[in-house]
Amino acid sequence: MKKLLISTLVFLISGWSVAATNGEDGSRLWLRLNSSSTTANITGIKGTAMTELQTYWQGGPVVLKRQKGMAKEGYAIKNQGGKTIITAASDAGLLYGAYHLLRLQATGQPTASLDINEKPFYDLRILNHWDNPNGTVERGFAGRSIFLNPDPERMKTYARANASVGINGTVLNNVNASPQALSAESLQKAKTIADQLRPFGIRVYLSINFASPIKLGGLKTADPLNTEVIGWWKDKVNEIYKMIPDFGGFLVKANSEGEPGPQDFGRTHADGANMLANALKPHNGVVMWRAFVYKPQSSDRANQAYDEFMPLDGQFADNVIIQVKNGPIDFQPREPYSPLFTAMKKTPMMVEFQLTQEYLGAANHLVYLAPLWQEFFTFVKPGSIKAMAGVANIGDDTNWCGHHFAQANWYTFGRTAWNPSLSPKDIAEEWLTQTFTNQPQFIAAMSQVMMDSREACVNYMMPLGLHHIFAGNHHYGPEPWYSPRGVRADWTPPYYHKADNIGLGFDRTLKGSANVKQYTEELCRLYNDINTCPENLLTWFHHVPWDHRMKSGRTFWDELCHKYDDGVREARHFLVVWDAMQSYVDSQRFDEIQRKLRIQARDSEWWRDACLLYFQTFAHRPIPQDMEHPVHNLDEMMKFRINISMYENPKSGYNK
Numbered sequence: 276m277k278k279l280l281i282s283t284l285v286f287l288i289s290g291w292s293v294a295a296t297n298g299e300d301g302s303r304l305w306l307r308l309n310s311s312s313t314t315a316n317i318t319g320i321k322g323t324a325m326t327e328l329q330t331y332w333q334g335g336p337v338v339l340k341r342q343k344g345m346a347k348e349g350y351a352i353k354n355q356g357g358k359t360i361i362t363a364a365s366d367a368g369l370l371y372g373a374y375h376l377l378r379l380q381a382t383g384q385p386t387a388s389l390d391i392n393e394k395p396f397y398d399l400r401i402l403n404h405w406d407n408p409n410g411t412v413e414r415g416f417a418g419r420s421i422f423l424n425p426d427p428e429r430m431k432t433y434a435r436a437n438a439s440v441g442i443n444g445t446v447l448n449n450v451n452a453s454p455q456a457l458s459a460e461s462l463q464k465a466k467t468i469a470d471q472l473r474p475f476g477i478r479v480y481l482s483i484n485f486a487s488p489i490k491l492g493g494l495k496t497a498d499p500l501n502t503e504v505i506g507w508w509k510d511k512v513n514e515i516y517k518m519i520p521d522f523g524g525f526l527v528k529a530n531s532e533g534e535p536g537p538q539d540f541g542r543t544h545a546d547g548a549n550m551l552a553n554a555l556k557p558h559n560g561v562v563m564w565r566a567f568v569y570k571p572q573s574s575d576r577a578n579q580a581y582d583e584f585m586p587l588d589g590q591f592a593d594n595v596i597i598q599v600k601n602g603p604i605d606f607q608p609r610e611p612y613s614p615l616f617t618a619m620k621k622t623p624m625m626v627e628f629q630l631t632q633e634y635l636g637a638a639n640h641l642v643y644l645a646p647l648w649q650e651f652f653t654f655v656k657p658g659s660i661k662a663m664a665g666v667a668n669i670g671d672d673t674n675w676c677g678h679h680f681a682q683a684n685w686y687t688f689g690r691t692a693w694n695p696s697l698s699p700k701d702i703a704e705e706w707l708t709q710t711f712t713n714q715p716q717f718i719a720a721m722s723q724v725m726m727d728s729r730e731a732c733v734n735y736m737m738p739l740g741l742h743h744i745f746a747g748n749h750h751y752g753p754e755p756w757y758s759p760r761g762v763r764a765d766w767t768p769p770y771y772h773k774a775d776n777i778g779l780g781f782d783r784t785l786k787g788s789a790n791v792k793q794y795t796e797e798l799c800r801l802y803n804d805i806n807t808c809p810e811n812l813l814t815w816f817h818h819v820p821w822d823h824r825m826k827s828g829r830t831f832w833d834e835l836c837h838k839y840d841d842g843v844r845e846a847r848h849f850l851v852v853w854d855a856m857q858s859y860v861d862s863q864r865f866d867e868i869q870r871k872l873r874i875q876a877r878d879s880e881w882w883r884d885a886c887l888l889y890f891q892t893f894a895h896r897p898i899p900q901d902m903e904h905p906v907h908n909l910d911e912m913m914k915f916r917i918n919i920s921m922y923e924n925p926k927s928g929y930n931k
Contacts, residue, residue: 301674305709320366324373349394367476399662400692401444416638417670417677434475440689450528452482454490478523486535498540499550512554524560531568545590552592571763575788577603589621607742614793616655625662638677643725645699657695717859735842735879740815744768753885780814839883840902846879
């Protein structure tokens, strides 16, 4: 029965069924409800909500109702008079309400006595794709770009997945942007993608190259205060909005890692951002200006973003948001939060998290990132920032993310951006139930693996505050010794670990680089004292003597050894747990995940052995007898070179 009212949609659907569990390939992500009926393709966002419910809802009549006075994308779900009523002020709210109802159904939650009121914590919940014009993906470990030749069915699944967890924007191209991103041909492709995503409430954004007026427009300068440059950008923005009326705006990486920016013309970040913001403002567009900046001459790379942006606090236009990575270096397994978040009080800020595991084992390691994000929010209160961005881990691999469990980070990013107070454990269980099975034994075992996985990764890679000790030509394996002539210091591990006969770690105290001074007064005191600094950040802020006594009673050297060994044991344990899950999972996904977990267990040994044997050459202390000793030889590991093509193409796997 279907009856369409002026502002209310009522319908009754039955015949819902759960997806089969045999021979799955991960292509359906967490959207595994089977359809038992064929429905007409109803246009618009409200039409999408209707179609999704018609296709997948098992229960009785549903009412979709527009109502003024509610939050822009919020919704309410109530049971009344034998009907389920979804009320929202916007069509997007109705769509998110529909997906909430379907999520309750998919996770086996009761839907008979609902009284739900939801609204997104952040207005902007955006994926950043680092996709290049040739189809490659920078730091992508799941195949090629899905936007190179956007297949309508693939794009529909992508849009459904994003909308189902509340993601409402996507940046289509790499922050290391080509000027060709603004060419007529590229904009036509962006329009095609925007048309495909629009019915799911998703707006598209573009990364831009600041020198585009020179490289694309033929001007002699890209000076943001030059009238010709200002005119060129206004014309380009108008061109974009004629093609894509709901275009979201620009993401900008400027004056970082060789990318052009306003400083090339003697101007500030504020000058550059505000010029673009003025062009976008008549169209309600925004500028997301990244604060990821560093130069080779600095004595401490962790200080640079603060030093460049703090003097500009309060100088940015109101449609500029400063996009800051969660930590001050670069998506490390563990970092303190970037001090800009608590220092810049007059400027809208957004956090940039990374879903693709550039420094966390790529698509070979199971690392659930929600605990990392939760750790960030214990220091940076969610309400102090305005938006969330996530560097996407999506490619054209069949399972989208290279590792089946990496899908959880995509899912969790959306859920966290909608509500940062959600429990990582609850989200893990929610994702597992929809993606695999609702069997309690499976959910309990694998949710615990997920919750333990990030700390395990920290332990077997870089415990106790160590960071950036990766190999020189990739960010996958360890090379703490990498320091060839001619390479800038901050691209080498010794710049960060500073191992010597005295100890290990980067002195960022008031007597060192004074990085601690960028934090709040309370944290400055805490971090500055080696006896009060949290041990999980100890070598981040201190050059720690090898015999420094830790809270466990061990020396620092012995504690370091045990942390590495704990990580190896945990990685092996994950494989043991997964092997016991075989009866709960289809054979294809079981085998593929098992293979990845075996790689992870072997990689953890590689990390432990390379780091401990190398640091031992400085510490001159024995490996403790109460732990497993290294199984490799240092000289052999120092000659080892990873096969980069295999590392970047998870289809072939990675196998030393």
